[in-house]
Amino acid sequence: MPPEDWTDRHVARWRDHWSGITYDDQVEGIVTRIGQIDHYLGETMKRAAAASDLQESEYKTLHELMIRDTPGSASPGELAEDLKISGAGMTGRLDALEKKGWIRRVSAIDDRRRVIIQITPKGTEVWRGAMANRGTAEDELIASLTDRERATLNRILKKLTLYIESLPD
Amino acid sequence: MPPEDWTDRHVARWRDHWSGITYDDQVEGIVTRIGQIDHYLGETMKRAAAASDLQESEYKTLHELMIRDTPGSASPGELAEDLKISGAGMTGRLDALEKKGWIRRVSAIDDRRRVIIQITPKGTEVWRGAMANRGTAEDELIASLTDRERATLNRILKKLTLYIESLPD
């Protein structure tokens, strides 16, 4: 008898009590497990951020600003899109980072609607500190898989992400 | 040359610009893809909820209240734990549902600290309507995988969830 996780029990409760409502075991299993894992990863990211006295949103924003083809430089709209938050939310995040002196806003030359967000030397230092300090919880989670399982998981997950990315916005 | 998803490009940017910062391609791939997929699933759930004039939080709460060994009956703490939100957040959600007449709060007999949340007939009706109306976006996403890939994905994801569930709280 293989061990059960929370999702197995959730799916069993559906089966036991609501036979009139159609659902697919496998779909529900995948969807629920992805949700559970993502929640855990979110918690580990909050802890990693906190280890450098950052909020998760600060950590994510700095990281997305640095890991790009133009490291340390991006428009608010690009950042919002990559981080999958609204423009209004992005403005709020940037206001907070600007206040702390980690970024600055510069008007774009080629298009006066545009703002360019640039990391400051202080912001770079904060981000590097956070990267050095980020912990190993993700690595440890994925370490519970074999090398082969990791490759397989990435391959299958990528089929899903390619599907999602093929959809119109 | 296999197609690239957003995560491939993200990982490439890391490699191209920050060789001094250690990371593991496979880990980053898995973690990022799970995040992307979960975000998409969240969006589909919001749309499914909206199809029945529900907020996502309302939809999730009603669903968790119904899909349990005691369908339609649970304590706030149990619901909060299963939904992975704080007790304070759970109180807010329940206040909103109670206001709409979809649930009621009953004092527990065996333990006066406890409240029992019970679904009302109206709440059951709303939930059934939402389930009937929930759309097929999840099914369609997972339909991009073969049967074998689905089973494999569930098996590997379950290894991760079992690891997470083995950790102390």
Add this chain to the structure above:
DNA sequence: GACGAAAAATTCGCTAGCGAAATACTATCG
């Protein structure tokens, strides 16, 4: 060149959720 549509960033008013604190209740231990 004029006009309307689209785009970029921000503002505004609102909501969901958080952590800490508060209150009441229950369990355990000496």
Add this chain to the structure above:
DNA sequence: CGATAGTATTTCGCTAGCGAATTTTTCGTC
């Protein structure tokens, strides 16, 4: 039995993020 620790729920003050609206600028068409 009394004191203490732990538990369940809610309240409180705060924050991040949302959708809609706003303002300015750019683009495309005639």
